[in-house]
Amino acid sequence: MFTRATLIGLSPLLLVSMVAGCSNDNGPFTDAEICRASVATALNKDPSIFSVDDVNGKLVYVSYHEQDSWKHDIYRCKIEGAQAIWATVKGPWKTRHTDDQLTFVINDDKLTVVDTDAAGKQSKKRYKFAQLKVDTPNKSSITS
Numbered sequence: 001m002f003t004r005a006t007l008i009g010l011s012p013l014l015l016v017s018m019v020a021g022c023s024n025d026n027g028p029f030t031d032a033e034i035c036r037a038s039v040a041t042a043l044n045k046d047p048s049i050f051s052v053d054d055v056n057g058k059l060v061y062v063s064y065h066e067q068d069s070w071k072h073d074i075y076r077c078k079i080e081g082a083q084a085i086w087a088t089v090k091g092p093w094k095t096r097h098t099d100d101q102l103t104f105v106i107n108d109d110k111l112t113v114v115d116t117d118a119a120g121k122q123s124k125k126r127y128k129f130a131q132l133k134v135d136t137p138n139k140s141s142i143t144s
Contacts, residue, residue: 026079027106033132034111035060035077038084038102041113041125042094047132061089084113 026034032052039062040047053074054061063074074089084102087093094100098118105112109129116122 025106028109028129029106029111029132031055031058031077031079032060032062033129034079034084034104034113035086036062037111037125037127037132038104038113039075039077039086041115041123042086042100042102047127 032055036050036052037047040050045064049064050062051064052060053063058078060077060079061074062077063072065072075086076089076093077084077086079085082103082105084104085093085095086102100118101116103114103116105114111127111129111132113125113127114122115124
């Protein structure tokens with residue numbers, strides 16, 4: 001039977017275990033790579049057509065060009081825990097209950113992005129690290 005002294009004695013150990021279990025270890029993936037894959041998944045596009053334009057603190061800016069129409073779209077993204085939150089460059093964050101939610105799981109060199117719609121229907125896209133590797137952009141901030 002546990003006594004109060006035993007529980008107090010275990011508290012630091014439990015706290016360390018809980019904190020260790022909540023680490024934000026993204027393995028080999030950077031926030032830029034996770035954002036690139038997440039926005040591509042949300043838009044049902046191949047991540048190879050997306051460029052990482054800027055990383056400004058926790059914000060990642062990705063874009064793509066549509067070859068046929070010369071359309072150039074820019075998106076913002078940020079990683080919060082195991083969730084990728086995104087928006088158009090000037091639009092509101094996609095955080096309403098009616099918006100699709102993007103979460104991700106990392107297993108070694110594989111990233112799985114799960115897109116869950118408001119009704120709970122999920123679609124998953126899996127990417128290998130080599131598919132997403134990006135260099136940090138050298139451009140100045142695109143928001144200036």
